[in-house]
Amino acid sequence: MPSVLGLFQSADTAAAAADRLQASGFGPTDYEVLTGAPYPEGAFGEDSGDHRLFIFPLGGAMIGFAVGLMVTAGTQLSYPLVTAGKPILGIPPMFIIMYEGTMLGALIFTIMGVIFESRLPNLTNDLYDSRITEGYVGLVVRCEDDAQADTAQTTLTEAGAEEVKQQGRS
Amino acid sequence: MLFVGGVAGFAMRLGSGLEDRGPWGYYAAVFGFLFTVGQAAPMVSFVPRLARARWHGPLTRASQVVAVAGLLNVLLFLPLLWLVPSNAERVTVWFNWPWGAPHFFDTIFVLMLVVNGFAFLWVQAIPDLAALRVQSGGTHRLARLLSGSFIGTPKQWKVQRIGLAVLGGCYVMNFIFVQSLISLDYVMTLVPGWKSSMFPAFYSINGLLAATATTIVVLALIRRFYGLQRYITVDQFWNIAKIMLALNLAWAYHWWADFLTTWYGRVPRETVVTLGMRSFGENTWLFVIAFICCFVLPLLILMWNPWRKSVAGPTVVAVLSLIGIFIQRIIDYVPTYLVTQDPLDHELHEAIAIPWPGLPDVLIIVGGLAGAIFLITWAVKALGPLSNWEMQECMLLRRNEKFLNAEVPYVIKPQ
Numbered sequence: 001m002p003s004v005l006g007l008f009q010s011a012d013t014a015a016a017a018a019d020r021l022q023a024s025g026f027g028p029t030d031y032e033v034l035t036g037a038p039y040p041e042g043a044f045g046e047d048s049g050d051h052r053l054f055i056f057p058l059g060g061a062m063i064g065f066a067v068g069l070m071v072t073a074g075t076q077l078s079y080p081l082v083t084a085g086k087p088i089l090g091i092p093p094m095f096i097i098m099y100e101g102t103m104l105g106a107l108i109f110t111i112m113g114v115i116f117e118s119r120l121p122n123l124t125n126d127l128y129d130s131r132i133t134e135g136y137v138g139l140v141v142r143c144e145d146d147a148q149a150d151t152a153q154t155t156l157t158e159a160g161a162e163e164v165k166q167q168g169r170s
Numbered sequence: 171m172l173f174v175g176g177v178a179g180f181a182m183r184l185g186s187g188l189e190d191r192g193p194w195g196y197y198a199a200v201f202g203f204l205f206t207v208g209q210a211a212p213m214v215s216f217v218p219r220l221a222r223a224r225w226h227g228p229l230t231r232a233s234q235v236v237a238v239a240g241l242l243n244v245l246l247f248l249p250l251l252w253l254v255p256s257n258a259e260r261v262t263v264w265f266n267w268p269w270g271a272p273h274f275f276d277t278i279f280v281l282m283l284v285v286n287g288f289a290f291l292w293v294q295a296i297p298d299l300a301a302l303r304v305q306s307g308g309t310h311r312l313a314r315l316l317s318g319s320f321i322g323t324p325k326q327w328k329v330q331r332i333g334l335a336v337l338g339g340c341y342v343m344n345f346i347f348v349q350s351l352i353s354l355d356y357v358m359t360l361v362p363g364w365k366s367s368m369f370p371a372f373y374s375i376n377g378l379l380a381a382t383a384t385t386i387v388v389l390a391l392i393r394r395f396y397g398l399q400r401y402i403t404v405d406q407f408w409n410i411a412k413i414m415l416a417l418n419l420a421w422a423y424h425w426w427a428d429f430l431t432t433w434y435g436r437v438p439r440e441t442v443v444t445l446g447m448r449s450f451g452e453n454t455w456l457f458v459i460a461f462i463c464c465f466v467l468p469l470l471i472l473m474w475n476p477w478r479k480s481v482a483g484p485t486v487v488a489v490l491s492l493i494g495i496f497i498q499r500i501i502d503y504v505p506t507y508l509v510t511q512d513p514l515d516h517e518l519h520e521a522i523a524i525p526w527p528g529l530p531d532v533l534i535i536v537g538g539l540a541g542a543i544f545l546i547t548w549a550v551k552a553l554g555p556l557s558n559w560e561m562q563e564c565m566l567l568r569r570n571e572k573f574l575n576a577e578v579p580y581v582i583k584p585q
Contacts, residue, residue, distance in 0.1 A: 011566075036301065037562035038327040040584035048324035053332050057340075075268075083266050093267040097275060099347065104282050107340050111289050114333040118296075118326045120318025128321050133301035135562070 002149040002168040005127035006139045006156030011039065014137035017159030018044040024155045026141060034128065034138035044139075056113025057106040064105020068098035127167050136162075146170060173544060176537010182530040184249075191253040191360075195504035195524075196531035198253070198356065200538040201246040202499040205280075205352065207492065208239030208542060209345060210381035211388070212287050214410065215294070216338030224581045225409050227564035228402045231550070231557045232392055233385040234294055237287030238549040239542040246538065247280050253507070254356055260513035262359045263351075272355040279348045286344055290337045291549075293330060296320050297559040312552065349374040353502075360506050363439030363517035368428035373502070375417065375424045376495050379464065382414040383495070386488035388546065390481065392555040401556060404481055411472055411484035418468040418491065425449075425461070439517030446521030447505050453524050456497055463494030500524060 008014035014033070021031055028047035033039070041048050072094040080088050114120075132138045139161075141152040146169050156164050186193055214233040218226035257264040257271045264271035299317035302310050320326055353373035358364055386407065393402040432444040449457050468487045477483035505522040527535065567582040 032323050035322045035327075036297070037322075037559045037566060038331065039324075039566065040582070041324065041328065046324055048328055051325060051329050051332070053329050053336070057336050086266065090265045090267060093264045093271060096263065096351070100275060100279060100282070103340060103344055103347075104278070107282060107286050107289065107337070107344075110333060110336045110340065114293055114329060115318070117329040118318070118320060120296075120320060126319075126321060128304070130304045132322060133304050 002143045002146055002166060002170070003127055004141045004143065004149050004152040004156065005034075005129065005165045005167075006141075006152075006159070006161035007129055007131060007163045007165075008137045008139065008160065009135075009162055011035075011043070011137050013160045014139060015044050017139055017156055017161065018046065020155050020159045021139070021141060021152065024151055026152065026155075030143075031139055031141045034132050034140060036133045036135060044137075051117045053110075053113045053117045056109040056116075060105035060107070060109025060112075061102045062105070063109075064101035064103065065098055066101075067105070068101025069094075071101070072097050127165055129163070129165070172540030173537050175533045176535075176541060179530040179533025179537055183534065188249065188252040191507045192510070193528075193530075194249070194253055195507035196500070196527050197246075197534050198250060198507055199496075199499045199503040200535055201243065201250060202352070202356075202503050203496045204239060204246065204538055204542050205243045206349070206377045206495060206499065207380045207384050208236055208243055209283055209287060209348075210377040211236035211384040212290050213338075213342055213345060213378070213381045214385040216290075216334075216341060217413075218409075219334065220338065222583050223409070224564050224568055224583075225405050227560040228398075228556055229385055229389050229406045229410065230294060230560050231553065231555060232389040233381070234287075234291045235549045235553060236384055236388060236546055237284075237291050238545045240284035240287050242538070242541045242545060244280060244284055247277070250356060251277065254360065255513065260359045263354055272351075276351060276355055279344075279351060283341075283344050283348045286337065286341050290334070290341055291553075292316060293333045293337055294557065294560075295553050296330060297322065298554060298557060301558065345377065346374050349377045357502050357506050360513055361443055361509050361518055362511050362513050362515035364443040366428055366432075366440070366444065368424060368431065372421075372424040372428055375420050376498055379414070379417040379421050379491055380495050382410055382417055383488040383491040386410055386414065386484050387492065388550075390485040390488075392550065393481070396555045398555060401561065404479060407481050407484045408479045411478050411487070414484065414487060414491070415468065415472040415478070418465055418472070418487070422461075422465040425465075442518050442521055447518075448501055452521045453501060453505065456501055456524060460494045460497040460501065463490040464498070465494075 006017060008017060018031065018033070022028070022045060028045060031046060033044045033046050073089055076088050076090070082088065127140055129136070129138060139156060141149075141156070143149040143152055149166055149169060153164050153166065180197070183193060183197060211233045215226065215230040251273045254272075256273070257267060262272060296317050297320060299313040300320035300322070302313035303317050306313065308314055350370035350373065353370045357373070358366065358369055389402060389406060393399060428444060429449055432440045445451060447453060467490050471483055471487050472478045501524070504524045508522045508525075509518065511518060567584075569580050570577050571580045
């Protein structure tokens, strides 16, 4: 599928170009904004997409807690030796180990979540320009065919793109 | 060179063996200090971000980069595992836990905190590393490895923001817990009869104070040596100085709460430690220096608006606070490690005076500090002194606009 990248020197021009793209029939999910700094969500009328990062720490914490519980309660109940008349389950050390397991699980899974949800690494070769790291704003339009790519190129050029690149034409 | 000297000091100390922990007091104090300072600073970048304060951009890197000292902390921590007895030989929070306590679980805790600090630093630095990767044409190996294929899509920014929030939250929770646990397992439970519910909190407060102080010192050095006066302004110092002053007061409050309870209770096993060894008695002069550095001078300096709203005022107080915290760690560790009584005894028979450090101790102190400074300097060089994307974000969301007859800064806070 072809994709088109328009490079804009200012965020205002890029936002106006995004409006023109939508007026030309492109939906908020058809284009993506590439920036060197985070802009408020929806600043370019784009769809920033859903993510499931919250699930990772939560899932990790639950797994860690379960492992902590198994290590503590499991071992003590498996070998129930009463020491000095104390209860089999010692709550303070159990709490420390379960806390450790919970935090460790949350931490490891969060790191995995960031890698997975940010698509690091991404094996596809997306359109990019090094000027985006210098403050330019890039608009990448994913098109279904060459005709749509031509429309996107015209729209971006008319909107004031300093340069327009294309990739993946048939 | 100094670090190599520290390694030599460690080797000399190791020559005397690990059976007697008495000579290792200063070594443990260096660990305690670096673990407090190195692991605490990253929290400073998390809290203003959570509160959506828009002055923190220039100080983010200065605070997070200190986490690399964690590498040294892990190495320093390992010998302590051979120095402290197991939980069966003393009264600990681990009660009669049958295996791995405290050594195995504490090691996991320390490693977890260090990994958390690195992960926090990495996620924060991904966009800057990506820029470096792009600018170098993909030839910068470290940037290529650590930034993956980050290109700055809205979803990537969102994931990065939430990742920072989660990792930062985990970091604060881990830090307080680990500091409390270290204070119990490597300090308090080594002294017979010392049972203070305030000490772990006091130990952690030292950590929070160290967080602000270290960040200010690193920030001031970066500002001075990288010539970043235009970007790192008095705003950052002024705002963080307010937090530091609150923590200086909290430091004094926690000491006072511990002191007053012990003094009023007059229980011999408590007074011999808290009054006779830690505050007055044998080690009065050290305590007085710590008290002056962590409370009296900071209060006297930062209570004045012109001093607080400056670069020099908070920097001087930060240096004083770090000196005070270092002395506090000597008070915490050195006499504790010199206790020769059985930790299961009912009480400590007499307070222990802190001896002057020997040559190996001096080498370890200087080498440990030099090693931490070396790691931090290397990380600042590798990652850059400022977080570029965060600087840009702060500038994007802050504008000076006219309000009636005055020009005031408007700060945009997206929901």
